[in-house]
Amino acid sequence: MGVYEKHILPRILHLVMRSRDLARLRAELVPQARGRVLEVGLGSGLNLPFYGAGVDAVTGLDASPELLSIAEKNNVGTSFNLDFVARGAEDIPFDDKSFDTVLTTWTMCSIGDVGAALKEMRRVLKPGGELLFIEHGRSPDPKVQAWQDRLDGLWGRCAGGCHLNRDIDGLVREAGFDLHQLETGHLVQGPRMLTYSYLGRAGR
Secondary structure: OOHHHHHHHHHHHHHHOOOHHHHHHHHHHHHHOOEEEEEEOOOOOOOHHHOOOOEEEEEEEEOOHHHHHHHHHHOOOOOOEEEEEEOOOOOOOOOOOOEEEEEEEOOOOOOOOHHHHHHHHHHHEEEEEEEEEEEEOOOOOHHHHHHHHHHHHHHHHHOOOOOOOOOHHHHHHHOOOEEEEEEEEEOOOOOOOOOEEEEEEEEO
């Protein structure tokens, strides 16, 4: 891992992911988490202030120790137990049926084997538990799709392996989840190839 990926990119991501558009989506979804929560792709911890009173504990999983370090430094205290695990999502180090909620926000785009990761998320989710997700991915607009496909490789090299053109709800279904809710659409701000968003809830 080079200097850019290790030291510069985590700080860029922390700044970019603080936009009002994204905060609005966080405020809509994150408070629905309950019980014992696994947040896959905790990043710099920007979801932490949005958790509600129904949460007992949050385990933040992220492949980037640098982003987790930012999360630890910025955490001003929570009403729930909080711990951090530096690990990729394709091999989650917890027993089957361990969590009431699995949360992922703007993370599926950059996981190497996202199919394997989603199956792991389903494995550690308790019966009756939910996967909550906010992601960006493939637009239904053919013109936007063309640009997403054209620039996907270049964008990934600049943005930590982020893919522009993943079919998020399709991937969730393929992993065995049942979708309970799905809202999609372009955000108000930002290039259309980056801003087609999926907000959803799914059960195991």
